[in-house]
Amino acid sequence: MQINDQVEADRWVGVALDSQIQSASSHPVILNGRELALWRGESGPARVWDDRCPHRGMRLSFGFVRGNTLRCLYHGWTYGENGHCEAIPAHPDLAPPKTICASTHGTAAKYGIIWVNLSATRAAHVPDLPNQPGWLPVRSVHLRASAPQVLDGIAEFDYGEPARTSMPAQNACVVVLGSDTQLFFALQPIGLDKTGLHVVVNESGEPQIPRRQRLARQVARLRDTIEAGGGGVWPSPRTL
Numbered sequence: 001m002q003i004n005d006q007v008e009a010d011r012w013v014g015v016a017l018d019s020q021i022q023s024a025s026s027h028p029v030i031l032n033g034r035e036l037a038l039w040r041g042e043s044g045p046a047r048v049w050d051d052r053c054p055h056r057g058m059r060l061s062f063g064f065v066r067g068n069t070l071r072c073l074y075h076g077w078t079y080g081e082n083g084h085c086e087a088i089p090a091h092p093d094l095a096p097p098k099t100i101c102a103s104t105h106g107t108a109a110k111y112g113i114i115w116v117n118l119s120a121t122r123a124a125h126v127p128d129l130p131n132q133p134g135w136l137p138v139r140s141v142h143l144r145a146s147a148p149q150v151l152d153g154i155a156e157f158d159y160g161e162p163a164r165t166s167m168p169a170q171n172a173c174v175v176v177l178g179s180d181t182q183l184f185f186a187l188q189p190i191g192l193d194k195t196g197l198h199v200v201v202n203e204s205g206e207p208q209i210p211r212r213q214r215l216a217r218q219v220a221r222l223r224d225t226i227e228a229g230g231g232g233v234w235p236s237p238r239t240l
């Protein structure tokens with residue numbers, strides 16, 4: 001399958017942890033080779049657009065957030081949350097035509113993860129997970145491996161305790177450790193041999209920050225092991 005075929009498929013893909021995207025910030029993101037701008041205004045949800053200004057193609061992720069608008073770095077064209085151009089500094093008296101619009105994409109925040117859908121129809125739903133409330137961020141990492149290699153690596157790991165693995169959707173994986181801990185892995189295919197991995201945890205009982213910090217270090221070990229060729233053992237707490 002070509003990368004561009006994957007881009008247009010009607011599916012939701014996790015591209016970041018919601019907690020990573022601060023208000024009034026913009027970030028470059030790549031999904032299946034397609035360059036995107038992930039940004040959040042001073043209030044409200046994050047948004048994902050093509051990383052290309054409709055004027056002369058400057059990356060919008062380089063731009064500035066002002067209020068709930070995104071202003072292009074190059075000539076200052078300013079885009080509202082719906083993607084329409086609202087102001088052109090070189091022509092302050094001109095009302096920009098509605099045809100000047102950034103290319104916007106479906107965006108949702110669920111389970112502490114920001115999801116994007118690049119299809120025009122957006123008919124699919126964000127995957128349903130068990131035990132829906134209470135997901136907390138662990139860590140995002142990038143791996144030098146394909147998404148299938150990363151999924152295999154997650155499934156084949158020896159977690160050092162009883163573990164059950166399931167895939168609620170393509171590029172999504174749940175690992176249940178013991179009786180009270182669920183890890184959710186959202187895979188972001190970046191290119192043929194590069195993948196983003198966004199991890200959240202759901203535990204029964206009170207959230208334990210030290211445990212989440214330990215899980216974050218374990219995710220880094222998982223990344224290193226997959227990049228080294230797979231196999232390996234989920235590190236015991238005593239070795240971290």
Ligand code: FES
Nearest residue numbers: 053055056072075
């Ligand atoms: S390229 Fe963005 S305003 Fe000119």
